Amino acid sequence: MESKERCVLRPFFEPRGVAVIGSLREGRGEGYVAIENMLRLGFAGRIYPVNPSYDQVLGMRAYPTVDDLEGPIDLAVVITPPLTVATIVEQCARKGIRAVIVSTEGFAEAGKAGAKLQQQLLNTARHAGVRLIGPNTLGIVNTSNGLITNPYPMGYKRIRKGSIAYSSQSGVIGAHAQPMQDRSYHVGKTCDFGNKCDVDEADWLDYLMDDPETRVIAMHMEAIKDGRRFMDRLRRTAARKPVFIFKTGRSEQGARAAASHTGSLAQSPQICNDAFKQAGAIPVNTWQEFWEMPKVFESQPLPQGNRIAIVTLTGGVGVAATDVAMESGLAMAQFSDATMQILSGLSSNLTKNPIDVGPTMVLTDNPLAVYDTALTAVLNDPNVDCAAIILFAGSAPPVGTTVSMLARLKQRISKPMAVWMYGPRMHFRDKLSRQLEAFGLPAYLEMETAIRALGIAARYAKVKSELGCEASRGSPTIITRRRVENRSKSPAS
Amino acid sequence: MESKERCVLRPFFEPRGVAVIGSLREGRGEGYVAIENMLRLGFAGRIYPVNPSYDQVLGMRAYPTVDDLEGPIDLAVVITPPLTVATIVEQCARKGIRAVIVSTEGFAEAGKAGAKLQQQLLNTARHAGVRLIGPNTLGIVNTSNGLITNPYPMGYKRIRKGSIAYSSQSGVIGAHAQPMQDRSYHVGKTCDFGNKCDVDEADWLDYLMDDPETRVIAMHMEAIKDGRRFMDRLRRTAARKPVFIFKTGRSEQGARAAASHTGSLAQSPQICNDAFKQAGAIPVNTWQEFWEMPKVFESQPLPQGNRIAIVTLTGGVGVAATDVAMESGLAMAQFSDATMQILSGLSSNLTKNPIDVGPTMVLTDNPLAVYDTALTAVLNDPNVDCAAIILFAGSAPPVGTTVSMLARLKQRISKPMAVWMYGPRMHFRDKLSRQLEAFGLPAYLEMETAIRALGIAARYAKVKSELGCEASRGSPTIITRRRVENRSKSPAS
Numbered sequence: 001m002e003s004k005e006r007c008v009l010r011p012f013f014e015p016r017g018v019a020v021i022g023s024l025r026e027g028r029g030e031g032y033v034a035i036e037n038m039l040r041l042g043f044a045g046r047i048y049p050v051n052p053s054y055d056q057v058l059g060m061r062a063y064p065t066v067d068d069l070e071g072p073i074d075l076a077v078v079i080t081p082p083l084t085v086a087t088i089v090e091q092c093a094r095k096g097i098r099a100v101i102v103s104t105e106g107f108a109e110a111g112k113a114g115a116k117l118q119q120q121l122l123n124t125a126r127h128a129g130v131r132l133i134g135p136n137t138l139g140i141v142n143t144s145n146g147l148i149t150n151p152y153p154m155g156y157k158r159i160r161k162g163s164i165a166y167s168s169q170s171g172v173i174g175a176h177a178q179p180m181q182d183r184s185y186h187v188g189k190t191c192d193f194g195n196k197c198d199v200d201e202a203d204w205l206d207y208l209m210d211d212p213e214t215r216v217i218a219m220h221m222e223a224i225k226d227g228r229r230f231m232d233r234l235r236r237t238a239a240r241k242p243v244f245i246f247k248t249g250r251s252e253q254g255a256r257a258a259a260s261h262t263g264s265l266a267q268s269p270q271i272c273n274d275a276f277k278q279a280g281a282i283p284v285n286t287w288q289e290f291w292e293m294p295k296v297f298e299s300q301p302l303p304q305g306n307r308i309a310i311v312t313l314t315g316g317v318g319v320a321a322t323d324v325a326m327e328s329g330l331a332m333a334q335f336s337d338a339t340m341q342i343l344s345g346l347s348s349n350l351t352k353n354p355i356d357v358g359p360t361m362v363l364t365d366n367p368l369a370v371y372d373t374a375l376t377a378v379l380n381d382p383n384v385d386c387a388a389i390i391l392f393a394g395s396a397p398p399v400g401t402t403v404s405m406l407a408r409l410k411q412r413i414s415k416p417m418a419v420w421m422y423g424p425r426m427h428f429r430d431k432l433s434r435q436l437e438a439f440g441l442p443a444y445l446e447m448e449t450a451i452r453a454l455g456i457a458a459r460y461a462k463v464k465s466e467l468g469c470e471a472s473r474g475s476p477t478i479i480t481r482r483r484v485e486n487r488s489k490s491p492a493s
Numbered sequence: 494m495e496s497k498e499r500c501v502l503r504p505f506f507e508p509r510g511v512a513v514i515g516s517l518r519e520g521r522g523e524g525y526v527a528i529e530n531m532l533r534l535g536f537a538g539r540i541y542p543v544n545p546s547y548d549q550v551l552g553m554r555a556y557p558t559v560d561d562l563e564g565p566i567d568l569a570v571v572i573t574p575p576l577t578v579a580t581i582v583e584q585c586a587r588k589g590i591r592a593v594i595v596s597t598e599g600f601a602e603a604g605k606a607g608a609k610l611q612q613q614l615l616n617t618a619r620h621a622g623v624r625l626i627g628p629n630t631l632g633i634v635n636t637s638n639g640l641i642t643n644p645y646p647m648g649y650k651r652i653r654k655g656s657i658a659y660s661s662q663s664g665v666i667g668a669h670a671q672p673m674q675d676r677s678y679h680v681g682k683t684c685d686f687g688n689k690c691d692v693d694e695a696d697w698l699d700y701l702m703d704d705p706e707t708r709v710i711a712m713h714m715e716a717i718k719d720g721r722r723f724m725d726r727l728r729r730t731a732a733r734k735p736v737f738i739f740k741t742g743r744s745e746q747g748a749r750a751a752a753s754h755t756g757s758l759a760q761s762p763q764i765c766n767d768a769f770k771q772a773g774a775i776p777v778n779t780w781q782e783f784w785e786m787p788k789v790f791e792s793q794p795l796p797q798g799n800r801i802a803i804v805t806l807t808g809g810v811g812v813a814a815t816d817v818a819m820e821s822g823l824a825m826a827q828f829s830d831a832t833m834q835i836l837s838g839l840s841s842n843l844t845k846n847p848i849d850v851g852p853t854m855v856l857t858d859n860p861l862a863v864y865d866t867a868l869t870a871v872l873n874d875p876n877v878d879c880a881a882i883i884l885f886a887g888s889a890p891p892v893g894t895t896v897s898m899l900a901r902l903k904q905r906i907s908k909p910m911a912v913w914m915y916g917p918r919m920h921f922r923d924k925l926s927r928q929l930e931a932f933g934l935p936a937y938l939e940m941e942t943a944i945r946a947l948g949i950a951a952r953y954a955k956v957k958s959e960l961g962c963e964a965s966r967g968s969p970t971i972i973t974r975r976r977v978e979n980r981s982k983s984p985a986s
Contacts, residue, residue, distance in 0.1 A: 110852075
């Protein structure tokens with residue numbers, strides 16, 4: 001049932017056992033930390049520490065060498081000096097381990113000698129029938145089985161799970177570097193390709209396109225190794241699932257920097273973003289967009305059209321949000337007569353879009369009821385395809401009840417929404433954001449990102465709808481569960 | 494010595510006494526909260542609560558009406574029902590109060606009847622010789638004397654002071670809505686113009702252009718009332734101090750939303766951003782840029798050219814930062830031979846720009862010494878005009894020593910820098926950010942904003958340099974303290 005391509009990355013992400021070869025020095029050794037991270041995430045398989053200086057580590061038996069290992073082991077994580085890696089790869093092959101993550105630095109990114117060493121390592125691996133991720137990588141995460149190979153301490157206890165697969169050519173996507181507990185990135189899998197001497201993004205897409213645990217893909221890329229193969233896989237994957245691409249090394253100088261960073265050559269922007277779009281992928285332009293855009297697809301249904309309602313508590317932000325909505329290809333929804341009747345019953349000020357509920361709420365004894373009624377009416381309106389909700393993240397008690405109200409609303413209404421919060425304390429914003437994400441409302445750090453995410457969802461839905469039959473072969477959870485229709489006319493004025 | 498124009502806003506921002514007319518209900522009344530906020534900021538003048546139902550509030554004597562007031566009072570804050578406001582303005586005039594902030598909502602933003610009421614209020618004020626801010630405003634802040642008229646609770650104890658003046662047509666810039674303690678916005682003054690029936694941004698610029706406490710200006714605007722007058726003041730002010738403008742209501746729909754929000758008509762983007770640039774102002778495009786861009790001028794010297802050094806701990810971010818630098822009109826600095834010698838003494842990997850110190854730091858026993866040496870060499874390099882520093886905000890002890898090292902560096906080197914941090918915990922980032930800002934290193938929430946801020950500083954310095962004599966008439970603190978020179982050639986490759 002499974003394509004051959006999917007098999008390449010499967011032992012990496014779904015191993016029965018993992019050998020960790022590296023320093024087991026308590027608290028600081030890379031192998032020790034990687035194992036500690038795996039224990040923290042509750043890795044479902046067995047862990048095999050390998051180091052001749054230790055008998056035991058973290059309550060586990062340690063093995064002197066790979067040759068001493070016994071058991072069903074599919075993956076090895078190697079964090080040993082550069083010159084030792086090829087030999088370890090050969091040992092792994094002898095033990096039937098066909099997937100090796102080479103965390104070790106000092107290969108192509110470190111100059112000519114390193115590049116030669118990397119080529120030798122690759123030759124060894126090919127000869128031995130072993131596939132490599134890396135070198136110079138923090139490796140991978142799979143939140144569904146608790147696998148993590150990062151040799152740096154995470155700095156928190158758990159990763160908020162989801163069905164988004166993130167990849168990068170940089171360790172900056174590592175769990176030690178991103179607030180994967182504080183922010184809801186809905187992490188399913190992550191992969192740092194490092195120097196990308198063997199396994200690359202084409203293999204990644206081969207694996208993910210059929211992976212039932214992955215609904216959305218976000219890739220940071222500097223260089224494309226085999227353009228034809230990558231674009232083929234991108235087209236096939238993008239027809240099934242949303243694929244975001246953050247391409248860096250866009251400028252000539254950036255490309256040069258990329259070459260010196262991972263030893264690979266980055267392509268010019270022309271070759272890239274246009275081609276990505278043609279292939280059905282979605283380019284993003286900042287790290288923040290890379291982390292925050294994909295989740296609109298993870299937790300929200302696709303919009304049936306591009307008509308947005310903006311529900312704000314402060315008029316000024318409503319105006320700014322309207323600008324961004326227009327610039328993102330959205331149209332301001334014109335409320336139906338039925339909605340207008342409900343809204344004007346609350347206040348004559350509430351019949352416009354953006355709908356500024358703030359002044360009416362200030363003047364009533366039960367502001368939450370006003371908010372609930374207005375928001376429900378707007379979201380139930382057949383002329384509204386999606387909604388941006390601008391919330392105040394204050395410290396006062398109404399916040400808790402607002403959250404419960406939004407949670408109930410979210411259960412009743414299946415239209416995509418995105419939330420932006422402003423407020424006087426950073427940690428209130430962070431907390432409210434987590435509360436909303438917990439029941440499936442994507443919460444954004446920046447208003448503009450929230451609106452653009454909805455714009456992207458509407459455009460994606462339109463393209464899918466136009467592709468018609470191709471989409472119907474795609475992910476049942478996202479693409480085909482509702483007829484996607486675009487009503488992109490601006491409201492008459 | 495003082496221009497007549499400056500006098501218009503002076504009693505608003507530098508009053509000897511302030512009358513607060515509104516509900517004094519404990520904890521919730523708008524007048525009560527405004528007074529409480531003023532006490533919290535330590536307002537240097539005297540406060541006169543006015544409300545016939547109270548004898549005392551917050552340890553102060555309350556007065557039944559404005560007519561009962563005695564003392565040198567320059568400003569009144571009115572938060573009473575719409576129909577009462579005109580009478581109170583007349584009372585103020587009788588008491589010699591020529592500056593009134595009308596917080597009350599329900600004027601032009603609330604429809605035709607409100608617009609008529611607003612016109613009547615304005616007529617009354619003109620006749621009485623009283624100037625108005627508002628109506629429909631949260632009013633103003635002046636951190637230098639602790640003045641704040643916001644009738645909502647701040648939610649924190651203090652505002653981080655500085656010399657940036659922020660204005661808006663929205664209450665979203667209010668101290669209750671923005672993390673002015675958690676983030677360093679370097680707030681000097683703020684002004685919410687609300688419906689802007691009288692005092693407007695031209696008056697604001699008249700006041701600020703000569704205000705010694707204001708070094709940088711950031712304005713959010715929806716509509717321009719008197720284009721000719723505003724542009725004249727903008728040109729004059731921008732010749733002296735950096736002026737950022739965030740213009741919303743750019744789209745037709747956004748302009749309509751603005752009209753219904755403050756009852757004023759917003760202008761099209763053509764009339765605006767191009768004209769602003771021609772006048773020497775700096776357009777920004779998001780709320781985040783509005784809050785975060787200006788501080789690069791507040792705490793940093795102007796760059797002598799556009800050559801940037803990017804010092805990163807992770808190569809991938811260095812590449813992305815290089816792209817943004819190129820797109821922001823910066824050039825990658827080519828290090829001098831002397832610098833190259835120091836850097837190659839640390840590691841052969843460190844001679845490129847962006848300079849990725851991470852891998853070298855990992856391999857040494859004293860990573861901080863490596864970092865210090867590399868950063869000092871780069872910043873001392875005559876080929877480097879400014880630097881972006883990409884930091885890791887982790888929880889481990891080196892962070893504290895890194896901060897001290899950067900503090901020492903900042904004291905020795907007077908080139909503009911901007912910092913972006915990544916890391917696993919939101920509150921670590923926030924804390925590190927505050928630590929850096931405390932000694933004058935601007936710390937950004939987003940990498941792209943940090944780099945763009947430096948790009949803006951370089952472009953601003955170039956324009957100033959080209960304007961020559963005009964600049965020399967400008968603010969001595971910013972413009973003329975060094976000869977501004979632009980070396981905008983890209984490094985040869």
